[in-house]
Amino acid sequence: MKEKYLISIFGATAIGKTALSIALAKALSCEIVSCDSRQFYKEMKIGTAVPSNEELAAAKHHFIQHISITNDYNVGQYETDALAKLNELFQKNDYVILVGGSALYADALIKGLDYFPEIKTGVREILNAELIEKGIVSLQEELKQVDKLTYDKIDTANPNRLVRALEVWRSSGNPYSSFLNKPKAKRAFTTIKIGLDAPRELLYERINKRVDIMMNAGLLAEAKKLYPHKTLNALQTVGYRELFAYFDGEFTLDFAISEIKKNTRRFAKRQGTWYRKDTEITWFDFRTAHKDIMAKVTDLLKKK
Numbered sequence: 001m002k003e004k005y006l007i008s009i010f011g012a013t014a015i016g017k018t019a020l021s022i023a024l025a026k027a028l029s030c031e032i033v034s035c036d037s038r039q040f041y042k043e044m045k046i047g048t049a050v051p052s053n054e055e056l057a058a059a060k061h062h063f064i065q066h067i068s069i070t071n072d073y074n075v076g077q078y079e080t081d082a083l084a085k086l087n088e089l090f091q092k093n094d095y096v097i098l099v100g101g102s103a104l105y106a107d108a109l110i111k112g113l114d115y116f117p118e119i120k121t122g123v124r125e126i127l128n129a130e131l132i133e134k135g136i137v138s139l140q141e142e143l144k145q146v147d148k149l150t151y152d153k154i155d156t157a158n159p160n161r162l163v164r165a166l167e168v169w170r171s172s173g174n175p176y177s178s179f180l181n182k183p184k185a186k187r188a189f190t191t192i193k194i195g196l197d198a199p200r201e202l203l204y205e206r207i208n209k210r211v212d213i214m215m216n217a218g219l220l221a222e223a224k225k226l227y228p229h230k231t232l233n234a235l236q237t238v239g240y241r242e243l244f245a246y247f248d249g250e251f252t253l254d255f256a257i258s259e260i261k262k263n264t265r266r267f268a269k270r271q272g273t274w275y276r277k278d279t280e281i282t283w284f285d286f287r288t289a290h291k292d293i294m295a296k297v298t299d300l301l302k303k304k
Contacts, residue, residue, distance in 0.1 A: 004189040011196035012268035021099035023290035025059035036100030047239035069234040079108040112185040147175035195281040
């Protein structure tokens with residue numbers, strides 16, 4: 001059987017991954033699979049920087065706005081669904097482009113998920129109650145004490161990630177991080193990893209500008225429409241949480257916007273920390289011409 005290749009594009013938010021993915025898909029006459037878990041949801045278009053209609057028309061995309069925020073969708077389901085889609089796409093092409101900002105979802109597809117112990121009955125409910133009664137800082141401090149590795153890696157401002165890590169700890173007595181990096185399933189494709197990088201000042205400037213563009217495009221109205229559903233897991237994300245706080249009277253609008261920018265910059269920094277640990281990624285300055293990156297991809301394909 002001819003070798004199949006998954007060409008994966010990594011890099012911080014707002015760095016230009018979408019444009020590069022489309023350029024590579026056109027050059028290879030193939031399709032794009034998204035691993036951006038924020039862009040899965042139909043109702044979250046502006047705040048997740050979903051590709052424009054023109055971009056979506058330029059190359060066939062999968063896993064973009066394919067489910068509702070009311071769906072209970074997780075990384076395990078994504079791994080199953082995306083593997084099935086890859087098998088389908090590889091029937092007609094030797095290449096597929098993978099792109100998105102969710103490193104956990106990319107890892108699930110490329111390497112397979114880690115497997116965790118069964119959660120004891122009631123543990124999650126207790127943690128959620130503590131979150132309401134004691135606040136998020138209490139859970140953050142507990143995780144920092146019992147599992148510093150996970151504390152340093154996850155978005156500790158995301159209550160769902162905190163509860164997930166702590167429910168594993170409280171159910172098993174072992175830290176969440178101890179269940180990571182076990183031997184994974186073999187994949188029927190070869191992965192080539194490409195990364196886009198930028199000086200921090202330029203990246204932060206691009207992030208700030210993107211937030212302004214989102215606000216001008218109607219993010220406030222989009223968030224207002226979603227406000228009645230603010231407790232759903234899908235909406236526990238940067239860009240919406242801050243505006244919900246504004247609607248609750250906790251923030252002024254200007255402060256909410258500044259918090260979106262700040263929290264997005266923090267998210268980008270965590271993305272960079274995660275990706276930099278992966279020695280298989282070939283890095284390019286984000287200003288590198290797409291044709292030059294494609295030439296390098298062609299060279300890498302020849303060596304595989």
